Amino acid sequence: MKIEDLIAQIHQKKSFLCVGLDTDLDKIPEHLLKEEDPIFAFNKAIIDATHPYCVAYKPNIAFYEAYGLEGWKSLERTMAYLNANHPEMFTIADAKRGDIGNTSTRYAKAFFETMDFDSITIAPYMGKDSVEPFLEFEGRHTILLALTSNQGAFDFQTKNVDGQELYKEVLSVSKTYKGAERLMYVVGATKASYLEDIREIVPESFLLVPGVGAQGGSLQEVCKYGITKDIGLLVNSSRGILYASTGLDFAETAAKKAQEIQQEMQIELSKIK
Secondary structure (H helix, E strand, C coil): HHHHHHHHHHHHCCCCCCEEECCCCCCCHHHHHHHHCCCHHHHHHHHHHHHCCCCCCEEHHCCCCCCCHHHHHHHHHHHHHHHHCCCCCCCEEEECCCCCCCHHHHHHHHHHHCCCCCCECCCCCCCCCHHHHHHHHCCEEEEEEEEEECCCCCCCCEEEEECCEEEEHHHHCCCCCCCCHHHEEEECHHHHHHHHHHHHHHHCCCCHHHHHHCEEEEEHHHHHHHHHCEEEEEEEEEEEHHHHCCCHHHHHHHHHHHHHHHHHHHHCCCCCC
């Protein structure tokens, strides 16, 4: 998907919401466990209910890998359903891969070609030759972990190295990579105050922002420091939407939660001059 198409969707739906499909069999409504494929049944219902209010879906790959082959089949069915019925949606494989050379190329082929995702999250720790293989794929996007929303982010990401915080070095150096125009970055909503500095380094890049809602991040703060004339944000919500209800009304309740966020986003979008 081209960035221009994503921006058009954001304007059309007045939303930059990404729904995280962190599907956990221990948390989904009990009646779905009787289904042949409970994970897919849950995902389909969530997608059917929330698609008017979001522009992206982000399956967290660990939640599928945990169930072995059956989990991968559920993910494959989910992606096939999304691409067939909602091809306008931007899809993110939240896989956090990162290795060198041919290994990265194989990861990229797995998620970009076999699974047909638009993008993938990757870790930058191994540097240039672990990132550039992902950037070789036209029309696909690589979302680099820059400054994450967890407490452990302070262990390394904000450490001062030669006068500059490490996450800023990651942002700066990644701009020199071949295919860098296809880079996006993960910046946690709980680190919203850092966005002003981040925008000085990557003023136009799209940022995937987890941590709004259940993790305590503020949408208004994220928009204050991070929004651009072309929006430049995908704000993710997972648990707050997926598990708002565990009853028969789970999909309807998820839609209401997604709509509530979309309405907040519409207000923020109206402030762009």
